Every structure is written in structure tokens, then in C-alpha cells.
Amino acid sequence: MAISNPQGNPTRQPQARLSLTGITKAYPSVVANSDVSLTVLPGQTHAVLGENGAGKSTLMKIIYGSVKPDAGHVAFNGQAVHIRNPKEARALGISMVFQHFNLFDTITVAENVWLGLDKNMSLAQVTQSITAKAAEYGLDIDPERPVHTLSVGEMQRVEIIRALLTNPQLLILDEPTSVLTPQAVEKLFVVLKKLASEGCSILYISHKLHEIRELCNACTVLRGGRVTGVCNPKDESNASLSRLMIGAEPPQLEHRAQAAGKSVLTVSDLHLEREDQFGVDIEGIDLEVCAGEVVGIAGVSGNGQKELLYALSGEDCRTPKGSIRMEGVDVSAMHPGSRRKLGLHFVPEERLGRGAVPTLSLAHNMLLTRTGSISYPRFAGGWIRVRDLEAHAARIIKTFNVKAGGPSSAARSLSGGNLQKFIVGREIDASPKLFIVSQPTWGVDVGASAQIRGAILALRDAGCAVLVVSEELDELFEVSDRLHVIARGKLSPSVPVAQASVEKIGAWMSGLWDAAAKPLEAEHAQT
Numbered sequence: 001m002a003i004s005n006p007q008g009n010p011t012r013q014p015q016a017r018l019s020l021t022g023i024t025k026a027y028p029s030v031v032a033n034s035d036v037s038l039t040v041l042p043g044q045t046h047a048v049l050g051e052n053g054a055g056k057s058t059l060m061k062i063i064y065g066s067v068k069p070d071a072g073h074v075a076f077n078g079q080a081v082h083i084r085n086p087k088e089a090r091a092l093g094i095s096m097v098f099q100h101f102n103l104f105d106t107i108t109v110a111e112n113v114w115l116g117l118d119k120n121m122s123l124a125q126v127t128q129s130i131t132a133k134a135a136e137y138g139l140d141i142d143p144e145r146p147v148h149t150l151s152v153g154e155m156q157r158v159e160i161i162r163a164l165l166t167n168p169q170l171l172i173l174d175e176p177t178s179v180l181t182p183q184a185v186e187k188l189f190v191v192l193k194k195l196a197s198e199g200c201s202i203l204y205i206s207h208k209l210h211e212i213r214e215l216c217n218a219c220t221v222l223r224g225g226r227v228t229g230v231c232n233p234k235d236e237s238n239a240s241l242s243r244l245m246i247g248a249e250p251p252q253l254e255h256r257a258q259a260a261g262k263s264v265l266t267v268s269d270l271h272l273e274r275e276d277q278f279g280v281d282i283e284g285i286d287l288e289v290c291a292g293e294v295v296g297i298a299g300v301s302g303n304g305q306k307e308l309l310y311a312l313s314g315e316d317c318r319t320p321k322g323s324i325r326m327e328g329v330d331v332s333a334m335h336p337g338s339r340r341k342l343g344l345h346f347v348p349e350e351r352l353g354r355g356a357v358p359t360l361s362l363a364h365n366m367l368l369t370r371t372g373s374i375s376y377p378r379f380a381g382g383w384i385r386v387r388d389l390e391a392h393a394a395r396i397i398k399t400f401n402v403k404a405g406g407p408s409s410a411a412r413s414l415s416g417g418n419l420q421k422f423i424v425g426r427e428i429d430a431s432p433k434l435f436i437v438s439q440p441t442w443g444v445d446v447g448a449s450a451q452i453r454g455a456i457l458a459l460r461d462a463g464c465a466v467l468v469v470s471e472e473l474d475e476l477f478e479v480s481d482r483l484h485v486i487a488r489g490k491l492s493p494s495v496p497v498a499q500a501s502v503e504k505i506g507a508w509m510s511g512l513w514d515a516a517a518k519p520l521e522a523e524h525a526q527t
Contacts, residue, residue, distance in 0.1 A: 016078070017042045017170055017201040018063065023072035025058055027413075029405030032058035034225045036072070040170070040218075045192065045202040047212045047233055049245050050222035051445045052417025053403035056205050057099065059222070060172050063203070064096040065089040077169075090116070093169030097159045097176055099205075099416050099443050103147045110143035113162045126165075133161050138187035142278070149278035153301025153471065160188070164195075171195065172203045175416070175443040177211060189215055207417075207445045209238040221245055246447045253454055253478060256461075260481070261291030264434050264465035265312075266325045272311055272318060280304040280489040282311065287484065287491060289434065294456060294466040295494065296480030298473060300509050304489035305469050309438055312467075313346045314339045326434060340369060343433030347424055349442065349469075351416065355423045358412035362404060362422055363393040365411055370430060400425035401451065417444040424452050428459060435459055438469045453479050473502055487511035 018040040025033045032055045040046045048056050061067035063074065065083035074081055076092055083089050086096070103112050110127040117126060130143040139157040147155065156176065163171060173192075177185045192215060196202055204216055212219065213233045221229040221244045229244045236244075265288065272282040282304055289295045299305060310316035312324065314336035324332045326342050336346070346369075348354045356365045366389060393407035400421045404414050411419060424440060440456065441449040456479050460466050470476050476483060476497075483500050485492040485508040492513040495504075507513075 015042070016040065017044070017076070018203075019073075019075040020059075020063070021073045021075075023059065023062060023074070024070050025055075025062060025067065026070055029409065029413075030403075031225050033062070033069070036222070036225070036227055038220050038227070040201045040203060042169075042201055043196050043199045044218055045196050045204055045216045047204045047206070047216040047219040048222065049205075049212065049219055049233075049241065051246055051403075052421075052443075052448055053415045054222040054245075055225040056222055057174060057415060060096060060174055060203065060205065063089070063170075064094060064172060090166055093166075094172065095163040095166045095168035095170070096172040097156075097163050097174060099174040101155045101159055103155055103158060105146070105148040107147065108143065109141060109145055109147060109150075109158050112147055112158065113143075113165065116162055117165060129165055130161055133164055137161070137164065137191045145278050146276075149276050151302040151306055164191075168200060170201045170203065172205075174205045175207070176204075177206065177208065185211070207443065207449065209233075209241045209446065212241065213238070223247070242446055245445070253450065253457060255457055255479065258292055258461070260293040261463060262327075263288055263290050264327055265289040265467065267312075268323055268325075270308075270311065270319060270323045272307060272316070274307060275316070280307055282307050283489045285489075285491045289465040289467050291433075291463045291465050292460060293481045294460045294468060294479050296476035296483045296497075297467070297469045297486055297491070298476055298483060298505050298509065299469075299471070299486035301471055303487050303509075305438070305486060307489070308486065308491075309346075309348070309436070309469060312436055313344075313348075340430075345369065345427040345430050345432035345435055347427050347435075347437040347440065349438040351419050351423060352412060356411040356419060359410055361393075361408045361410060362397065362402075362414075363390040363407040365422075366393050366396075366426060369427065396422060396425040396429055399429075400455075401448070416442075417448050420444050421448055421452065424455065428455055432459070432464055434465045434467070436467045436469075439472075440468060440470065441472065441475060449475075473505060476505075477502070485509055485513060487513075 016039050020036060020038040023033050023036040036059060048059065050056050058067060062069050065085045065088055074083060081092065083092065110123060110130055113130055114123050114126045127143045134141050139161055141154060141157045141161065160176060177188065192202060204212070206212055213236065216233050219231050219233045220227060223245065231244070233241060267285055267287040270282055270285040274281050280303060285308065311319050314334055317333050317335060319332040321332055322330055326344060329342060331339055331342065352358045357368070390407040397404055397407065402422045402425070403418045414422065420442065424437065427435065440452050444452065453475065456466055456468065468476065468479060480497050482494040482496055483505060484494050485505060487509055488511055490511065492508050
């Protein structure tokens with residue numbers, strides 16, 4: 001790791017934990033950071049706020065050594081440093097939890113964590129440390145589990161525990177609560193406040209403005225890769241932070257009441273054994289989604305959401321005959337392509353690798369879910385009509401305000417939120433009869449979240465049946481007409497949103513709904 005004092009280096013604050021001066025990073029199609037300066041003090045929890053594509057993640061990767069800046073200076077604990085890779089960053093005392101996880105699927109949790117630590121600890125010692133740290137912070141995880149068996153929320157816990165085991169002086173968190181339940185967020189905040197009180201500095205990226213106001217005592221706002229403001233978020237409101245970030249307050253959603261139409265999706269007494277030892281058995285699930293309504297499913301990550309969604313999408317065709325029907329047609333044994341022909345379109349929680357192929361262009365990613373549609377003639381004599389395909393992708397980019405270099409941009413080149421907007425837009429553009437979406441606004445900024453939720457409500461108003469699986473209770477209350485809770489592979493009865501509360505749904509997440517739900521179920525059946 002190189003330490004230097006270059007001539008003409010701007011005056012730094014020796015007491016600062018981290019100082020960035022004039023950081024610039026440009027890519028062929030976009031300037032990610034332009035002359036960015038930022039100072040983080042010891043024990044400070046410093047938010048970096050901005051729209052998707054504002055340059056936040058690039059800036060964090062520069063600090064962590066995984067991206068090299070084109071210009072500018074970095075100082076850590078008063079010394080100028082050139083951090084050439086994450087190993088050097090960790091040696092300095094910098095740890096980072098990425099929004100898109102850096103885990104190897106085929107090895108265990110403990111082995112993944114061990115790879116990122118100094119080898120002066122044995123695998124057995126690392127396993128013990130993970131168990132102790134997980135218990136201390138309330139981040140329940142089994143160190144012996146293979147990563148490919150984990151839900152997204154459980155993978156997030158692994159990343160957080162791995163970072164905490166390095167005892168960092170500076171902890172960078174990129175959307176750390178995006179797939180955590182409110183209870184888990186509260187526990188994480190206790191941990192972060194304790195770390196800050198002990199002198200650890202925290203750089204915190206989140207689109208959840210109420211979290212930033214509660215946790216952070218400093219905030220730098222980025223727009224278009226430039227610093228546009230610095231403030232104490234505790235002195236701001238959600239509205240004022242939105243204006244700093246996007247120049248306006250997000251539009252208010254209009255969720256008007258309407259009568260549901262005919263049944264589109266019917267799940268009857270679905271039982272499904274888990275495919276691996278760490279999965280969850282689906283036990284007797286009954287579910288109905290009608291045209292013109294949004295049904296939400298809440299629950300703590302790892303309670304059967306993954307197994308249920310695989311069964312509904314057709315990725316798992318082991319479902320018993322007659323257990324899943326679309327408009328009366330038995331689709332239990334149909335693969336995803338056949339279900340798409342019937343009008344089912346699906347947005348998975350994993351954007352890269354499942355929702356989109358990272359190395360393919362946005363235009364070619366259109367072909368993943370659209371080739372089976374008669375209304376999507378993008379082939380001629382076995383050849384792909386690339387020009388038509390790119391024009392169609394360009395329309396989606398424009399309609400959903402996706403920040404990208406164009407339809408030829410690789411999916412992996414987009415920020416997480418912008419890729420999410422494109423995937424959601426791709427499936428909504430197909431005019432589905434049944435739209436199933438998991439974690440629709442995970443890691444998406446407030447403006448884009450409002451746009452995606454508005455698009456979901458517009459689909460519903462147009463007569464589409466919509467099923468939303470989310471760990472964001474605020475989101476579910478905002479878009480849903482009825483709510484279920486999934487816990488340990490079982491699904492609660494539905495409750496109209498007007499009769500639900502955060503406290504009630506939170507209690508149901510423990511599976512305690514039987515006695516309380518019967519009156520509500522009876523009342524819903526009468527209406």
C-alpha cells in the first residue's frame with residue numbers, strides 16, 4: 001500500500017477518519033463522479049444520498065479500492081493513501097457491505113467469510129466467531145449452510161457479519177436494510193450506534209429517508225455525480241431530503257378502491273417439500289389473486305417466499321396436479337415459458353443472474369421473457385431483428401426513466417435501482433394478465449420507488465391481477481388491497497389493508513395468526 005504526500009495536495013483535516021478531495025471517475029458513457037469531496041469524522045455516521053445512478057456506489061468502491069479514480073486524493077487517518085485493492089482497504093481498517101453480494105454460491109457461509117479474513121484463524125475458529133457475532137447482533141445465520149440455499153435477506157446478514165468480524169475503523173454499508181424486516185433493522189441500528197459510539201466511522205447509503213434521519217448525523221448529497229449539498233439529516237424532513245436528492249418531492253400515489261374481478265390465480269392446498277435441507281417446506285397454502293387487485297405477501301426472509309415463488313413462476317414444476325391454476329387452467333406442471341404464454345410475467349428478487357444476464361445488453365435481455373409472445377415479433381426467418389429490439393428497449397428506458405448508456409449497455413453496467421426499473425418495465429410492457437413481483441423497490445431511490453409502485457397500481461387499475469412479495473411493510477401497505485403473511489412455509493388468511501396494521505402484521509410474522517385471523521377472514525368472506 002503506497003503512502004505519499006504529493007506536492008500541492010489540498011489541506012486535509014488530520015482529525016478526519018476519511019477525506020476525499022476532487023474525486024473524479026468517468027466511464028465511456030457516463031461520468032460517475034465529478035470533483036467529489038467528502039469528509040468523515042471518527043465515530044460519525046455519514047449518509048451518502050442520491051438518486052439511482054448518482055454515483056454513490058462508484059464512490060464507495062473507490063474508497064474500498066475496487067475502482068481506481070481518474071483524479072483526486074484520498075486520505076485516511078490524516079495520511080494520503082492510494083488504495084489499490086480491497087485487501088489494502090481491509091488492512092487499513094475499511095470494510096464494505098455491497099448492495100450486490102460478493103459470495104460464492106457453492107461453498108458455506110463460514111468458508112465465504114474465511115476467504116475475506118486473515119488466515120491466522122482456522123475455519124473452525126471463524127465458524128465459532130460467526131456464531132458468536134450472529135448471536136450478539138441478532139443476525140441469525142447458520143455458518144455451515146451453503147450460500148446457494150440462502151435467501152437474499154440471509155445473504156445480507158452474511159455480508160454484514162463478515163464486515164463486522166474485521167473490527168473496522170470505517171464501515172461502508174450500501175443499502176444494508178433493503179431486505180431486512182423492521183425488527184431486524186432495529187437490531188442492526190443498535191449495533192451500528194454502538195459501533196459509532198466506540199469510534200467506528202460509518203458511511204451509509206440508503207434510499208430510506210427515515211432511516212437516514214434516525215441513524216446519521218451528517219449527509220452528503222450527490223446528483224449526477226456531483227456534490228449538491230451537505231446537511232445534518234436530523235435537521236431535515238423527508239420532504240426536504242427528497243428535494244435535495246431529486247429536486248422535488250416524490251409524487252403521491254393514488255390508490256382508489258375498486259371491486260376485484262374474476263379469479264386469475266388460484267392456489268389450492270399447495271404442499272411442496274423443500275429441494276434442499278436448508279429450504280422450507282410449503283404446507284397447505286391457499287391463495288387467490290383476482291383481476292384488478294393487488295395482493296401482498298409479507299414475511300421475514302427465509303420463511304418460504306423463495307419456494308412459493310419458484311412454484312408460481314414455473315421454475316419448480318414439482319407441484320401437485322391441480323394445485324396452481326390460471327383462469328381455470330391447471331398450470332402446475334407448466335414451465336415458465338408456457339405460463340408466460342398464458343399471461344404470467346414475473347420479476348424475481350435477484351436482478352443479476354435471474355432477472356437479467358449481466359453480460360448481455362439491455363436489448364438482448366428483452367428476449368429472456370418476450371420470445372413466446374405473438375405480439376412480440378422480433379424474429380424473422382430465425383434471425384433477431386436487432387434494430388427493432390433496440391428500439392423497443394429504448395422505449396422502455398425512456399418510459400421508466402432508466403439511466404443507462406442506451407439499449408446496447410450491458411445489464412451489469414447499470415446501478416441496482418436502474419436495472420430494477422428496466423426489469424420491471426420489461427415485464428409490465430408485456431401487458432400481463434398476472435404480474436408477480438418480488439421485492440419491487442429493493443435498493444431503489446424514492447423517486448423511482450414511487451414510479452414503480454405507481455406502475456403496479458396502474459396495472460391493477462387496468463385489470464391485471466398483481467401479487468407482490470415484499471419485506472417492506474410500508475410498500476405493501478401502500479400498494480396492496482389485501483395482505484397475507486408467510487411464516488415457516490404456511491400462509492395466513494388474507495386481511496384487507498384497511499383492517500391491518502404494522503403491529504398486527506409484525507405479530508403474524510411469527511406465525512401467530514390463527515385465533516386473531518378467524519374474525520377477519522369471516523368478515524372478508526362476507527364482503
